[in-house]
Amino acid sequence: MSLYRDTGIVLRVQKLGEADRIITFVTQRHGKVRAVAKGVRRTTSRLGARVEPFAHVDVQFYTGRTLDVITQVQTIDAFGAGIANDYQRYTSGCAILETADRMSAEEGEPVLRLYLLVVGALRALADGERDPSLVLDAFLIRAMAFAGWSPAVNECARCNDPGPHRSFSIQAGGAVCPRCRPAGSAAPAQETLELMSALQLGHWEVAERSTGNARREGSGLIAALLQWHLERQLRSLPLVERKGVQASGSDVRSAGSAQ
Incomplete structure:
Protein backbone atom coordinates (compact mmCIF):
# COMPACT_ATOMS: atom_id res chain seq x y z
CA MET A 1 0.00 0.00 0.00
CA SER A 2 1.47 3.37 -1.09
CA LEU A 3 0.43 6.39 1.00
CA TYR A 4 0.75 10.01 -0.07
CA ARG A 5 -0.51 13.34 1.25
CA ASP A 6 -1.51 16.63 -0.37
CA THR A 7 -3.63 19.74 0.11
CA GLY A 8 -6.51 20.39 -2.23
CA ILE A 9 -9.91 21.88 -2.99
CA VAL A 10 -12.95 19.62 -3.38
CA LEU A 11 -14.33 20.28 -6.88
CA ARG A 12 -17.03 17.64 -7.22
CA VAL A 13 -18.65 14.69 -5.44
CA GLN A 14 -20.39 11.66 -7.00
CA LYS A 15 -22.28 8.83 -5.38
CA LEU A 16 -20.71 5.38 -5.49
CA GLY A 17 -22.62 2.34 -4.32
CA GLU A 18 -24.76 2.62 -1.21
CA ALA A 19 -22.45 4.50 1.16
CA ASP A 20 -19.38 5.74 -0.74
CA ARG A 21 -18.58 8.78 -2.83
CA ILE A 22 -16.00 9.65 -5.47
CA ILE A 23 -14.39 12.97 -4.55
CA THR A 24 -12.61 15.07 -7.19
CA PHE A 25 -9.87 17.39 -5.92
CA VAL A 26 -7.51 19.89 -7.50
CA THR A 27 -4.38 19.53 -5.40
CA GLN A 28 -1.18 21.45 -4.84
CA ARG A 29 1.32 18.81 -6.01
CA HIS A 30 -0.63 16.06 -7.80
CA GLY A 31 -3.06 18.11 -9.91
CA LYS A 32 -6.48 16.54 -10.27
CA VAL A 33 -7.09 13.54 -8.03
CA ARG A 34 -10.23 11.38 -7.98
CA ALA A 35 -10.50 9.23 -4.89
CA VAL A 36 -13.08 7.15 -3.02
CA ALA A 37 -14.34 8.24 0.40
CA LYS A 38 -15.60 4.97 1.86
CA GLY A 39 -18.73 5.07 4.02
CA VAL A 40 -18.92 8.84 3.77
CA ARG A 41 -22.70 8.85 3.17
CA ARG A 42 -23.42 7.10 6.45
CA THR A 43 -24.63 9.35 9.27
CA THR A 44 -21.84 8.05 11.49
CA SER A 45 -19.07 9.07 9.07
CA ARG A 46 -16.60 11.64 10.37
CA LEU A 47 -15.43 12.57 6.86
CA GLY A 48 -18.76 13.67 5.36
CA ALA A 49 -18.66 17.39 6.10
CA ARG A 50 -14.95 17.62 5.29
CA VAL A 51 -15.22 16.45 1.68
CA GLU A 52 -17.99 18.70 0.37
CA PRO A 53 -17.47 21.13 -2.55
CA PHE A 54 -15.53 24.30 -1.64
CA ALA A 55 -13.65 22.54 1.18
CA HIS A 56 -9.90 23.27 1.38
CA VAL A 57 -8.36 20.24 3.02
CA ASP A 58 -5.21 18.35 3.90
CA VAL A 59 -5.89 14.81 2.71
CA GLN A 60 -4.09 11.47 2.84
CA PHE A 61 -4.62 8.84 0.13
CA TYR A 62 -3.48 5.35 -0.54
CA THR A 63 -3.07 4.16 -4.08
CA GLY A 64 -5.72 1.77 -5.36
CA ARG A 65 -5.98 -0.24 -8.56
CA THR A 66 -8.36 2.13 -10.32
CA LEU A 67 -9.17 4.91 -7.86
CA ASP A 68 -7.17 6.04 -4.86
CA VAL A 69 -8.82 5.83 -1.43
CA ILE A 70 -9.07 8.64 1.12
CA THR A 71 -7.81 7.63 4.56
CA GLN A 72 -7.56 10.94 6.47
CA VAL A 73 -8.89 14.47 5.97
CA GLN A 74 -8.18 17.64 7.94
CA THR A 75 -9.95 20.92 7.16
CA ILE A 76 -7.72 23.89 6.33
CA ASP A 77 -10.44 26.37 5.23
CA ALA A 78 -14.20 25.82 5.30
CA PHE A 79 -14.94 28.15 2.38
CA GLY A 80 -18.42 26.67 1.97
CA ALA A 81 -19.64 28.33 5.17
CA GLY A 82 -19.11 31.78 3.68
CA ILE A 83 -20.29 30.90 0.18
CA ALA A 84 -23.30 28.59 0.39
CA ASN A 85 -25.53 31.04 2.29
CA ASP A 86 -25.48 33.62 -0.53
CA TYR A 87 -26.88 32.64 -3.94
CA GLN A 88 -24.69 35.04 -5.93
CA ARG A 89 -21.51 33.85 -4.25
CA TYR A 90 -22.64 30.21 -4.46
CA THR A 91 -23.34 30.29 -8.21
CA SER A 92 -20.06 32.12 -8.85
CA GLY A 93 -18.24 29.53 -6.75
CA CYS A 94 -19.84 26.66 -8.67
CA ALA A 95 -18.65 28.20 -11.94
CA ILE A 96 -15.12 28.44 -10.51
CA LEU A 97 -15.13 24.78 -9.45
CA GLU A 98 -16.49 23.58 -12.81
CA THR A 99 -13.89 25.61 -14.72
CA ALA A 100 -11.08 24.19 -12.58
CA ASP A 101 -12.41 20.69 -13.18
CA ARG A 102 -12.44 21.21 -16.97
CA MET A 103 -8.99 22.81 -17.06
CA SER A 104 -7.27 20.08 -15.04
CA ALA A 105 -8.34 17.26 -17.32
CA GLU A 106 -5.30 15.02 -16.87
CA GLU A 107 -5.19 13.31 -13.50
CA GLY A 108 -1.81 13.49 -11.77
CA GLU A 109 -0.53 16.38 -13.92
CA PRO A 110 0.70 19.25 -11.66
CA VAL A 111 -1.42 22.40 -11.92
CA LEU A 112 -0.01 24.49 -9.07
CA ARG A 113 -0.96 27.86 -10.55
CA LEU A 114 -4.56 26.74 -11.15
CA TYR A 115 -4.78 25.40 -7.59
CA LEU A 116 -3.58 28.75 -6.22
CA LEU A 117 -6.08 30.62 -8.41
CA VAL A 118 -8.96 28.48 -7.10
CA VAL A 119 -7.90 28.95 -3.47
CA GLY A 120 -7.58 32.72 -3.92
CA ALA A 121 -10.94 33.05 -5.70
CA LEU A 122 -12.83 30.98 -3.12
CA ARG A 123 -11.21 32.92 -0.27
CA ALA A 124 -12.32 36.20 -1.88
CA LEU A 125 -15.88 34.87 -2.29
CA ALA A 126 -16.02 33.62 1.29
CA ASP A 127 -14.71 36.93 2.67
CA GLY A 128 -17.49 38.79 0.85
CA GLU A 129 -15.45 41.97 0.41
Missing part, protein backbone atom coordinates in the same frame (compact mmCIF):
# COMPACT_ATOMS: atom_id res chain seq x y z
CA ARG A 130 -15.54 42.00 -3.42
CA ASP A 131 -18.31 41.73 -5.97
CA PRO A 132 -18.68 37.99 -6.70
CA SER A 133 -19.12 38.72 -10.42
CA LEU A 134 -15.75 40.47 -10.56
CA VAL A 135 -14.12 37.66 -8.57
CA LEU A 136 -15.50 35.09 -11.04
CA ASP A 137 -14.45 37.04 -14.14
CA ALA A 138 -10.97 37.66 -12.69
CA PHE A 139 -10.61 33.95 -12.03
CA LEU A 140 -11.80 32.99 -15.54
CA ILE A 141 -9.50 35.40 -17.37
CA ARG A 142 -6.49 34.36 -15.27
CA ALA A 143 -7.35 30.66 -15.64
CA MET A 144 -7.27 31.17 -19.41
CA ALA A 145 -3.78 32.66 -19.05
CA PHE A 146 -2.75 29.54 -17.08
CA ALA A 147 -3.95 27.40 -19.99
CA GLY A 148 -2.15 29.54 -22.59
CA TRP A 149 -5.33 31.23 -23.82
CA SER A 150 -4.80 34.69 -22.34
CA PRO A 151 -6.99 37.10 -24.34
CA ALA A 152 -5.29 40.03 -26.04
CA VAL A 153 -6.76 43.22 -24.60
CA ASN A 154 -4.12 45.94 -24.98
CA GLU A 155 -2.69 44.77 -28.31
CA CYS A 156 -3.89 43.11 -31.50
CA ALA A 157 -4.37 39.37 -31.05
CA ARG A 158 -3.01 38.68 -34.56
CA CYS A 159 -0.22 41.19 -35.29
CA ASN A 160 0.56 42.39 -31.75
CA ASP A 161 0.08 46.03 -32.78
CA PRO A 162 -0.32 48.13 -29.58
CA GLY A 163 -3.86 49.27 -28.81
CA PRO A 164 -6.33 50.32 -27.78
CA HIS A 165 -8.36 48.72 -30.57
CA ARG A 166 -12.11 48.98 -31.00
CA SER A 167 -12.83 45.51 -32.40
CA PHE A 168 -12.87 42.19 -30.53
CA SER A 169 -12.93 38.72 -32.05
CA ILE A 170 -13.57 35.56 -30.02
CA GLN A 171 -12.05 33.35 -32.73
CA ALA A 172 -8.92 35.53 -33.04
CA GLY A 173 -8.44 35.55 -29.27
CA GLY A 174 -9.14 39.14 -28.28
CA ALA A 175 -8.86 42.71 -29.52
CA VAL A 176 -7.95 43.16 -33.19
CA CYS A 177 -6.66 46.14 -35.16
CA PRO A 178 -8.49 47.46 -38.27
CA ARG A 179 -6.13 45.54 -40.62
CA CYS A 180 -6.66 42.19 -38.86
CA ARG A 181 -10.34 42.61 -38.00
CA PRO A 182 -12.37 39.55 -39.12
CA ALA A 183 -15.87 40.04 -40.45
CA GLY A 184 -18.49 40.06 -37.72
CA SER A 185 -16.16 41.16 -34.92
CA ALA A 186 -17.76 42.71 -31.85
CA ALA A 187 -17.17 46.37 -30.92
CA PRO A 188 -17.08 46.55 -27.11
CA ALA A 189 -16.83 49.84 -25.27
CA GLN A 190 -13.35 51.00 -24.33
CA GLU A 191 -14.36 50.81 -20.67
CA THR A 192 -15.08 47.10 -21.12
CA LEU A 193 -11.56 46.45 -22.42
CA GLU A 194 -10.10 48.51 -19.58
CA LEU A 195 -12.07 46.38 -17.11
CA MET A 196 -10.80 43.15 -18.68
CA SER A 197 -7.22 44.44 -18.52
CA ALA A 198 -7.69 45.38 -14.85
CA LEU A 199 -9.00 41.90 -14.05
CA GLN A 200 -6.00 40.33 -15.79
CA LEU A 201 -3.52 42.46 -13.87
CA GLY A 202 -5.30 42.51 -10.49
CA HIS A 203 -6.01 46.26 -10.52
CA TRP A 204 -9.07 46.02 -8.29
CA GLU A 205 -9.49 49.76 -7.78
CA VAL A 206 -10.06 50.11 -11.54
CA ALA A 207 -12.32 47.06 -11.74
CA GLU A 208 -14.51 48.20 -8.85
CA ARG A 209 -15.06 51.63 -10.46
CA SER A 210 -16.46 50.02 -13.63
CA THR A 211 -20.09 50.49 -14.62
CA GLY A 212 -22.75 47.81 -14.88
CA ASN A 213 -22.69 47.97 -18.68
CA ALA A 214 -18.94 47.34 -18.79
CA ARG A 215 -19.25 44.42 -16.35
CA ARG A 216 -22.08 42.86 -18.31
CA GLU A 217 -20.27 43.18 -21.63
CA GLY A 218 -16.97 42.00 -20.16
CA SER A 219 -18.60 38.97 -18.53
CA GLY A 220 -20.13 37.96 -21.86
CA LEU A 221 -16.82 38.26 -23.72
CA ILE A 222 -14.84 36.40 -21.04
CA ALA A 223 -17.37 33.56 -20.88
CA ALA A 224 -17.54 33.30 -24.67
CA LEU A 225 -13.72 33.15 -24.92
CA LEU A 226 -13.48 30.45 -22.26
CA GLN A 227 -16.15 28.25 -23.82
CA TRP A 228 -14.63 28.75 -27.29
CA HIS A 229 -11.31 27.37 -26.06
CA LEU A 230 -12.90 24.59 -23.99
CA GLU A 231 -15.07 23.66 -26.99
CA ARG A 232 -18.03 23.07 -24.70
CA GLN A 233 -20.61 24.94 -22.64
CA LEU A 234 -20.18 25.26 -18.90
CA ARG A 235 -23.43 24.24 -17.21
CA SER A 236 -22.95 26.55 -14.23
CA LEU A 237 -22.36 29.85 -16.07
CA PRO A 238 -26.00 30.53 -17.12
CA LEU A 239 -27.03 30.10 -13.46
CA VAL A 240 -24.65 32.76 -12.13
CA GLU A 241 -26.53 35.63 -10.53
CA ARG A 242 -25.01 39.02 -11.28
CA LYS A 243 -26.75 41.61 -9.11
CA GLY A 244 -26.94 45.03 -10.65
CA VAL A 245 -25.37 43.77 -13.88
CA GLN A 246 -28.31 41.82 -15.31
CA ALA A 247 -26.09 39.27 -17.02
CA SER A 248 -27.31 35.81 -17.91
CA GLY A 249 -26.61 32.96 -20.26
CA SER A 250 -27.98 35.08 -23.11
CA ASP A 251 -24.96 37.41 -22.77
CA VAL A 252 -22.66 34.47 -23.46
CA ARG A 253 -24.68 33.47 -26.51
CA SER A 254 -24.88 37.03 -27.85
CA ALA A 255 -21.13 37.54 -27.45
CA GLY A 256 -20.44 34.32 -29.25
CA SER A 257 -22.97 35.02 -32.03
CA ALA A 258 -21.18 38.29 -32.80
CA GLN A 259 -18.38 36.19 -34.17
Whole structure:
Protein backbone atom coordinates (compact mmCIF):
# COMPACT_ATOMS: atom_id res chain seq x y z
CA MET A 1 0.00 0.00 0.00
CA SER A 2 1.47 3.37 -1.09
CA LEU A 3 0.43 6.39 1.00
CA TYR A 4 0.75 10.01 -0.07
CA ARG A 5 -0.51 13.34 1.25
CA ASP A 6 -1.51 16.63 -0.37
CA THR A 7 -3.63 19.74 0.11
CA GLY A 8 -6.51 20.39 -2.23
CA ILE A 9 -9.91 21.88 -2.99
CA VAL A 10 -12.95 19.62 -3.38
CA LEU A 11 -14.33 20.28 -6.88
CA ARG A 12 -17.03 17.64 -7.22
CA VAL A 13 -18.65 14.69 -5.44
CA GLN A 14 -20.39 11.66 -7.00
CA LYS A 15 -22.28 8.83 -5.38
CA LEU A 16 -20.71 5.38 -5.49
CA GLY A 17 -22.62 2.34 -4.32
CA GLU A 18 -24.76 2.62 -1.21
CA ALA A 19 -22.45 4.50 1.16
CA ASP A 20 -19.38 5.74 -0.74
CA ARG A 21 -18.58 8.78 -2.83
CA ILE A 22 -16.00 9.65 -5.47
CA ILE A 23 -14.39 12.97 -4.55
CA THR A 24 -12.61 15.07 -7.19
CA PHE A 25 -9.87 17.39 -5.92
CA VAL A 26 -7.51 19.89 -7.50
CA THR A 27 -4.38 19.53 -5.40
CA GLN A 28 -1.18 21.45 -4.84
CA ARG A 29 1.32 18.81 -6.01
CA HIS A 30 -0.63 16.06 -7.80
CA GLY A 31 -3.06 18.11 -9.91
CA LYS A 32 -6.48 16.54 -10.27
CA VAL A 33 -7.09 13.54 -8.03
CA ARG A 34 -10.23 11.38 -7.98
CA ALA A 35 -10.50 9.23 -4.89
CA VAL A 36 -13.08 7.15 -3.02
CA ALA A 37 -14.34 8.24 0.40
CA LYS A 38 -15.60 4.97 1.86
CA GLY A 39 -18.73 5.07 4.02
CA VAL A 40 -18.92 8.84 3.77
CA ARG A 41 -22.70 8.85 3.17
CA ARG A 42 -23.42 7.10 6.45
CA THR A 43 -24.63 9.35 9.27
CA THR A 44 -21.84 8.05 11.49
CA SER A 45 -19.07 9.07 9.07
CA ARG A 46 -16.60 11.64 10.37
CA LEU A 47 -15.43 12.57 6.86
CA GLY A 48 -18.76 13.67 5.36
CA ALA A 49 -18.66 17.39 6.10
CA ARG A 50 -14.95 17.62 5.29
CA VAL A 51 -15.22 16.45 1.68
CA GLU A 52 -17.99 18.70 0.37
CA PRO A 53 -17.47 21.13 -2.55
CA PHE A 54 -15.53 24.30 -1.64
CA ALA A 55 -13.65 22.54 1.18
CA HIS A 56 -9.90 23.27 1.38
CA VAL A 57 -8.36 20.24 3.02
CA ASP A 58 -5.21 18.35 3.90
CA VAL A 59 -5.89 14.81 2.71
CA GLN A 60 -4.09 11.47 2.84
CA PHE A 61 -4.62 8.84 0.13
CA TYR A 62 -3.48 5.35 -0.54
CA THR A 63 -3.07 4.16 -4.08
CA GLY A 64 -5.72 1.77 -5.36
CA ARG A 65 -5.98 -0.24 -8.56
CA THR A 66 -8.36 2.13 -10.32
CA LEU A 67 -9.17 4.91 -7.86
CA ASP A 68 -7.17 6.04 -4.86
CA VAL A 69 -8.82 5.83 -1.43
CA ILE A 70 -9.07 8.64 1.12
CA THR A 71 -7.81 7.63 4.56
CA GLN A 72 -7.56 10.94 6.47
CA VAL A 73 -8.89 14.47 5.97
CA GLN A 74 -8.18 17.64 7.94
CA THR A 75 -9.95 20.92 7.16
CA ILE A 76 -7.72 23.89 6.33
CA ASP A 77 -10.44 26.37 5.23
CA ALA A 78 -14.20 25.82 5.30
CA PHE A 79 -14.94 28.15 2.38
CA GLY A 80 -18.42 26.67 1.97
CA ALA A 81 -19.64 28.33 5.17
CA GLY A 82 -19.11 31.78 3.68
CA ILE A 83 -20.29 30.90 0.18
CA ALA A 84 -23.30 28.59 0.39
CA ASN A 85 -25.53 31.04 2.29
CA ASP A 86 -25.48 33.62 -0.53
CA TYR A 87 -26.88 32.64 -3.94
CA GLN A 88 -24.69 35.04 -5.93
CA ARG A 89 -21.51 33.85 -4.25
CA TYR A 90 -22.64 30.21 -4.46
CA THR A 91 -23.34 30.29 -8.21
CA SER A 92 -20.06 32.12 -8.85
CA GLY A 93 -18.24 29.53 -6.75
CA CYS A 94 -19.84 26.66 -8.67
CA ALA A 95 -18.65 28.20 -11.94
CA ILE A 96 -15.12 28.44 -10.51
CA LEU A 97 -15.13 24.78 -9.45
CA GLU A 98 -16.49 23.58 -12.81
CA THR A 99 -13.89 25.61 -14.72
CA ALA A 100 -11.08 24.19 -12.58
CA ASP A 101 -12.41 20.69 -13.18
CA ARG A 102 -12.44 21.21 -16.97
CA MET A 103 -8.99 22.81 -17.06
CA SER A 104 -7.27 20.08 -15.04
CA ALA A 105 -8.34 17.26 -17.32
CA GLU A 106 -5.30 15.02 -16.87
CA GLU A 107 -5.19 13.31 -13.50
CA GLY A 108 -1.81 13.49 -11.77
CA GLU A 109 -0.53 16.38 -13.92
CA PRO A 110 0.70 19.25 -11.66
CA VAL A 111 -1.42 22.40 -11.92
CA LEU A 112 -0.01 24.49 -9.07
CA ARG A 113 -0.96 27.86 -10.55
CA LEU A 114 -4.56 26.74 -11.15
CA TYR A 115 -4.78 25.40 -7.59
CA LEU A 116 -3.58 28.75 -6.22
CA LEU A 117 -6.08 30.62 -8.41
CA VAL A 118 -8.96 28.48 -7.10
CA VAL A 119 -7.90 28.95 -3.47
CA GLY A 120 -7.58 32.72 -3.92
CA ALA A 121 -10.94 33.05 -5.70
CA LEU A 122 -12.83 30.98 -3.12
CA ARG A 123 -11.21 32.92 -0.27
CA ALA A 124 -12.32 36.20 -1.88
CA LEU A 125 -15.88 34.87 -2.29
CA ALA A 126 -16.02 33.62 1.29
CA ASP A 127 -14.71 36.93 2.67
CA GLY A 128 -17.49 38.79 0.85
CA GLU A 129 -15.45 41.97 0.41
CA ARG A 130 -15.54 42.00 -3.42
CA ASP A 131 -18.31 41.73 -5.97
CA PRO A 132 -18.68 37.99 -6.70
CA SER A 133 -19.12 38.72 -10.42
CA LEU A 134 -15.75 40.47 -10.56
CA VAL A 135 -14.12 37.66 -8.57
CA LEU A 136 -15.50 35.09 -11.04
CA ASP A 137 -14.45 37.04 -14.14
CA ALA A 138 -10.97 37.66 -12.69
CA PHE A 139 -10.61 33.95 -12.03
CA LEU A 140 -11.80 32.99 -15.54
CA ILE A 141 -9.50 35.40 -17.37
CA ARG A 142 -6.49 34.36 -15.27
CA ALA A 143 -7.35 30.66 -15.64
CA MET A 144 -7.27 31.17 -19.41
CA ALA A 145 -3.78 32.66 -19.05
CA PHE A 146 -2.75 29.54 -17.08
CA ALA A 147 -3.95 27.40 -19.99
CA GLY A 148 -2.15 29.54 -22.59
CA TRP A 149 -5.33 31.23 -23.82
CA SER A 150 -4.80 34.69 -22.34
CA PRO A 151 -6.99 37.10 -24.34
CA ALA A 152 -5.29 40.03 -26.04
CA VAL A 153 -6.76 43.22 -24.60
CA ASN A 154 -4.12 45.94 -24.98
CA GLU A 155 -2.69 44.77 -28.31
CA CYS A 156 -3.89 43.11 -31.50
CA ALA A 157 -4.37 39.37 -31.05
CA ARG A 158 -3.01 38.68 -34.56
CA CYS A 159 -0.22 41.19 -35.29
CA ASN A 160 0.56 42.39 -31.75
CA ASP A 161 0.08 46.03 -32.78
CA PRO A 162 -0.32 48.13 -29.58
CA GLY A 163 -3.86 49.27 -28.81
CA PRO A 164 -6.33 50.32 -27.78
CA HIS A 165 -8.36 48.72 -30.57
CA ARG A 166 -12.11 48.98 -31.00
CA SER A 167 -12.83 45.51 -32.40
CA PHE A 168 -12.87 42.19 -30.53
CA SER A 169 -12.93 38.72 -32.05
CA ILE A 170 -13.57 35.56 -30.02
CA GLN A 171 -12.05 33.35 -32.73
CA ALA A 172 -8.92 35.53 -33.04
CA GLY A 173 -8.44 35.55 -29.27
CA GLY A 174 -9.14 39.14 -28.28
CA ALA A 175 -8.86 42.71 -29.52
CA VAL A 176 -7.95 43.16 -33.19
CA CYS A 177 -6.66 46.14 -35.16
CA PRO A 178 -8.49 47.46 -38.27
CA ARG A 179 -6.13 45.54 -40.62
CA CYS A 180 -6.66 42.19 -38.86
CA ARG A 181 -10.34 42.61 -38.00
CA PRO A 182 -12.37 39.55 -39.12
CA ALA A 183 -15.87 40.04 -40.45
CA GLY A 184 -18.49 40.06 -37.72
CA SER A 185 -16.16 41.16 -34.92
CA ALA A 186 -17.76 42.71 -31.85
CA ALA A 187 -17.17 46.37 -30.92
CA PRO A 188 -17.08 46.55 -27.11
CA ALA A 189 -16.83 49.84 -25.27
CA GLN A 190 -13.35 51.00 -24.33
CA GLU A 191 -14.36 50.81 -20.67
CA THR A 192 -15.08 47.10 -21.12
CA LEU A 193 -11.56 46.45 -22.42
CA GLU A 194 -10.10 48.51 -19.58
CA LEU A 195 -12.07 46.38 -17.11
CA MET A 196 -10.80 43.15 -18.68
CA SER A 197 -7.22 44.44 -18.52
CA ALA A 198 -7.69 45.38 -14.85
CA LEU A 199 -9.00 41.90 -14.05
CA GLN A 200 -6.00 40.33 -15.79
CA LEU A 201 -3.52 42.46 -13.87
CA GLY A 202 -5.30 42.51 -10.49
CA HIS A 203 -6.01 46.26 -10.52
CA TRP A 204 -9.07 46.02 -8.29
CA GLU A 205 -9.49 49.76 -7.78
CA VAL A 206 -10.06 50.11 -11.54
CA ALA A 207 -12.32 47.06 -11.74
CA GLU A 208 -14.51 48.20 -8.85
CA ARG A 209 -15.06 51.63 -10.46
CA SER A 210 -16.46 50.02 -13.63
CA THR A 211 -20.09 50.49 -14.62
CA GLY A 212 -22.75 47.81 -14.88
CA ASN A 213 -22.69 47.97 -18.68
CA ALA A 214 -18.94 47.34 -18.79
CA ARG A 215 -19.25 44.42 -16.35
CA ARG A 216 -22.08 42.86 -18.31
CA GLU A 217 -20.27 43.18 -21.63
CA GLY A 218 -16.97 42.00 -20.16
CA SER A 219 -18.60 38.97 -18.53
CA GLY A 220 -20.13 37.96 -21.86
CA LEU A 221 -16.82 38.26 -23.72
CA ILE A 222 -14.84 36.40 -21.04
CA ALA A 223 -17.37 33.56 -20.88
CA ALA A 224 -17.54 33.30 -24.67
CA LEU A 225 -13.72 33.15 -24.92
CA LEU A 226 -13.48 30.45 -22.26
CA GLN A 227 -16.15 28.25 -23.82
CA TRP A 228 -14.63 28.75 -27.29
CA HIS A 229 -11.31 27.37 -26.06
CA LEU A 230 -12.90 24.59 -23.99
CA GLU A 231 -15.07 23.66 -26.99
CA ARG A 232 -18.03 23.07 -24.70
CA GLN A 233 -20.61 24.94 -22.64
CA LEU A 234 -20.18 25.26 -18.90
CA ARG A 235 -23.43 24.24 -17.21
CA SER A 236 -22.95 26.55 -14.23
CA LEU A 237 -22.36 29.85 -16.07
CA PRO A 238 -26.00 30.53 -17.12
CA LEU A 239 -27.03 30.10 -13.46
CA VAL A 240 -24.65 32.76 -12.13
CA GLU A 241 -26.53 35.63 -10.53
CA ARG A 242 -25.01 39.02 -11.28
CA LYS A 243 -26.75 41.61 -9.11
CA GLY A 244 -26.94 45.03 -10.65
CA VAL A 245 -25.37 43.77 -13.88
CA GLN A 246 -28.31 41.82 -15.31
CA ALA A 247 -26.09 39.27 -17.02
CA SER A 248 -27.31 35.81 -17.91
CA GLY A 249 -26.61 32.96 -20.26
CA SER A 250 -27.98 35.08 -23.11
CA ASP A 251 -24.96 37.41 -22.77
CA VAL A 252 -22.66 34.47 -23.46
CA ARG A 253 -24.68 33.47 -26.51
CA SER A 254 -24.88 37.03 -27.85
CA ALA A 255 -21.13 37.54 -27.45
CA GLY A 256 -20.44 34.32 -29.25
CA SER A 257 -22.97 35.02 -32.03
CA ALA A 258 -21.18 38.29 -32.80
CA GLN A 259 -18.38 36.19 -34.17
